[in-house]
Amino acid sequence: MIETNRLLLRPFVTQDAADLLEYRREPLVNCFACMKLNTLEEARAEAEKLAAQPESCLAIVLKDSGKVIGEIEGHAESASPEDHAPADTVSPCWMLNRAYHGKGYAYEAARAYFEHLFGEKGIRRIYAYTEDYNLPCQRLCEKLGMRREGLFVEFVSFVNNPDGTPLYENTFQYAILKKEWDTQK
Numbered sequence: 395m396i397e398t399n400r401l402l403l404r405p406f407v408t409q410d411a412a413d414l415l416e417y418r419r420e421p422l423v424n425c426f427a428c429m430k431l432n433t434l435e436e437a438r439a440e441a442e443k444l445a446a447q448p449e450s451c452l453a454i455v456l457k458d459s460g461k462v463i464g465e466i467e468g469h470a471e472s473a474s475p476e477d478h479a480p481a482d483t484v485s486p487c488w489m490l491n492r493a494y495h496g497k498g499y500a501y502e503a504a505r506a507y508f509e510h511l512f513g514e515k516g517i518r519r520i521y522a523y524t525e526d527y528n529l530p531c532q533r534l535c536e537k538l539g540m541r542r543e544g545l546f547v548e549f550v551s552f553v554n555n556p557d558g559t560p561l562y563e564n565t566f567q568y569a570i571l572k573k574e575w576d577t578q579k
């Protein structure tokens with residue numbers, strides 16, 4: 395459990411299904427199109443799946459009301475091909491209920507999450523992908539002190555064009571190292 399002024403970041407529970415459905419009904423960006431949920435039944439199954447990954451999937455919860463307003467998810471991966479190399483790198487995904495955008499909640503949650511990864515989990519590098527049109531996400535990365543490392547042109551496709559061909563998107567990569575995080579603190 396991670397606590398900030400206004401938020402708790404905690405593992406999901408099945409009872410989060412209705413709140414999960416509220417913000418997953420209409421994914422706001424193409425990269426989350428495959429995360430769309432249509433019914434409460436689907437949301438219950440998804441909440442159970444997320445609850446089974448308490449280390450990597452956290453619900454963003456308003457302390458005042460207990461409402462789940464979003465999620466932050468990051469799986470540790472290794473930066474080396476060696477079998478026993480430490481899983482010291484994380485690429486987080488974040489998503490907030492549209493009704494709670496523009497209130498600083500994403501920054502508050504992500505900042506505490508980064509502090510947890512760097513300070514307690516031994517993570518060395520955090521990187522994030524974001525599409526070139528996703529200005530709120532780019533702004534969030536920049537507020538967190540992440541460096542823009544590059545632009546991958548027509549890097550990935552999540553949805554098709556109206557004619558059925560893949561729609562390729564241009565993707566920025568942002569990153570920050572633990573030593574950079576410690577310095578900026």
Ligand SMILES: CC(C)(COP(=O)(O)OP(=O)(O)OC[C@H]1O[C@@H](n2cnc3c(N)ncnc32)[C@H](O)[C@@H]1OP(=O)(O)O)[C@@H](O)C(=O)NCCC(=O)NCCS
Pocket residue numbers: 422423425487488489490491494495496497498499500501502523524525528530531533534537
């Ligand atoms: C990316 C996303 C999480 C960012 O959320 P957000 O609400 O824009 O980000 P923040 O919580 O940091 O809020 C930003 C604004 O809140 C405002 N704000 C209001 N009250 C505030 C407070 N107490 N503290 C800080 N900022 C506050 C500020 O104006 C701030 O904008 P600024 O820093 O440019 O001045 C959100 O747009 C989202 O869920 N998008 C869809 C999913 C997505 O794109 N995920 C990433 C895929 S790559």
